[in-house]
Amino acid sequence: MKNGGTVVVATKNAGKVREFALAFGKLGMNVVSMFDYPELPDVVEDGATFAENARKKAKTVAEALKLPVLADDSGLAVAKLNGEPGIYSARYSGAGANDASNNAKLLAELAKLAGFESGKQEPLPDGSKLLSDARFVCALALYDPQTESFIESEGYVAGQIIDRTRGVNGFGYDPLFWLPAFGRTMAELTPEEKHAISHRGQALEALLQQLT
Ligand SMILES: O=c1nc[nH]c2c1ncn2[C@H]1C[C@H](O)[C@@H](COP(=O)(O)OP(=O)(O)OP(=O)(O)O)O1
């Protein structure tokens, strides 16, 4: 990955592509994704951890293209759901899952627990309530088929799950991910603000450190 070069990211997630394009653009690099290689088959994400899935996506695509490839496996871990949906975040609401159905499923699962609680927590000024601690996790893997070696990193960001969606930026669970330090959800941050604090931004920073 060098200035003026192209980074291949093994993802079919348009939100991730936008975030990597912003970050690598600042370094003078261009991003291509699996949208640019529609002939490549989907990689089955059958690892037991985010890191295993990231390594598998990177290595499978790198060997097919004979180029170094970066992959991201990420998700949301919710404390009151014992860390779910975790590595299953993308398919949380079952077959045909999308961001909206996954967000609805998350609120439904947390609503099931609400009956057991005292309800002592004060609502926010708009009447919304915070339902659980949570964190986003991002594992990155860069595989070089020439040297047959990986560079890897992880990043995290802590927040809370709010009881209704707020904001339209970002993707995935961002509209339900409340950041107390900002008084906003992740979907109410600008792309630059999100990148500066996000699990993906942290992981990318750690990966780039290892390259220099
Ligand atoms: O910054 C984020 N903001 C909100 N939600 C996020 C974020 N980062 C990951 N997520 C959620 C989206 C998806 O439900 C799952 C990722 O699943 P994950 O398999 O890594 O990605 P994906 O299947 O969408 O695309 P791909 O595997 O082709 O990279 O976690």
Ligand SMILES: [Mg+2]
């Ligand atoms: Mg995936």
